[in-house]
Amino acid sequence: MQIIEAQSDGVLIVEPHGRMDSTTAKPFGDRVVELIRTGSHHVLIDLRQVLYISSAGFRSLLIARKLIDEYKGNLVLCGMSPEIKRLFEIGHFTDLFMICGTREEGIDKAR
Amino acid sequence: MHCLEMQIRNRADDMSAIVSMVEGFGLKYRISATVINEINLCLDEVLSNIISYGYPENAEGEITVRLGYEPGRISAEILDDGTPFDPLQAGPPNLSGTAQTREVGGVGIYFVKQLMDDVAYRRVGNRNTLILRKKIPT
Numbered sequence: 001m002q003i004i005e006a007q008s009d010g011v012l013i014v015e016p017h018g019r020m021d022s023t024t025a026k027p028f029g030d031r032v033v034e035l036i037r038t039g040s041h042h043v044l045i046d047l048r049q050v051l052y053i054s055s056a057g058f059r060s061l062l063i064a065r066k067l068i069d070e071y072k073g074n075l076v077l078c079g080m081s082p083e084i085k086r087l088f089e090i091g092h093f094t095d096l097f098m099i100c101g102t103r104e105e106g107i108d109k110a111r
Numbered sequence: 112m113h114c115l116e117m118q119i120r121n122r123a124d125d126m127s128a129i130v131s132m133v134e135g136f137g138l139k140y141r142i143s144a145t146v147i148n149e150i151n152l153c154l155d156e157v158l159s160n161i162i163s164y165g166y167p168e169n170a171e172g173e174i175t176v177r178l179g180y181e182p183g184r185i186s187a188e189i190l191d192d193g194t195p196f197d198p199l200q201a202g203p204p205n206l207s208g209t210a211q212t213r214e215v216g217g218v219g220i221y222f223v224k225q226l227m228d229d230v231a232y233r234r235v236g237n238r239n240t241l242i243l244r245k246k247i248p249t
Binding site for chain 2: 021022051058083093
């Protein structure tokens, strides 16, 4: 899964492309963990190019969330399609993340 | 009904071939991307469980994924020759908790039950068979 990284206003924006499943979730999660551990404590994950997230993907997102809490940073998610939003709702993950609509809102919340 | 099937080994590396098969099937019969993504998500959950837990260490196995389509309906059947196991017998996952305490175990099969219209398990001969069915708006 391709991951595009960008910086804006002190926020690291991570944009994964494709499916977040049992094959791709671990490399994605490892990369986000590495970014957090090496100093990125304000992270926005833009999900606009993600087709779906399986339980492995949610596990990786939770790991990132727990880690950024240890650093007292901010992890925000944005860009969810209706299908992705539904998965968050089914799995009761909506309350566990700061979720925004647009990237601009997300950058603002993550700072 | 239009069918397509593929055999893979019980190896995580083989799962991407199934993803491609499902996408090709979806394009051929003009099934919406939303439905194809749901099928692929469910197959990811089922196959990764079989590959992770369905066989003794180092055992080689064969998993068959069989897709079916007719107007208004899609199905995916997963057959494996691993140890007898009915994934539908597990209790519901714990969906409560904070970001610190939340567990993800059991969520996979829960997604499958929520996204599909019907999920059924049978043991046939020496194989576990799980069949997923979904109605598709025409």
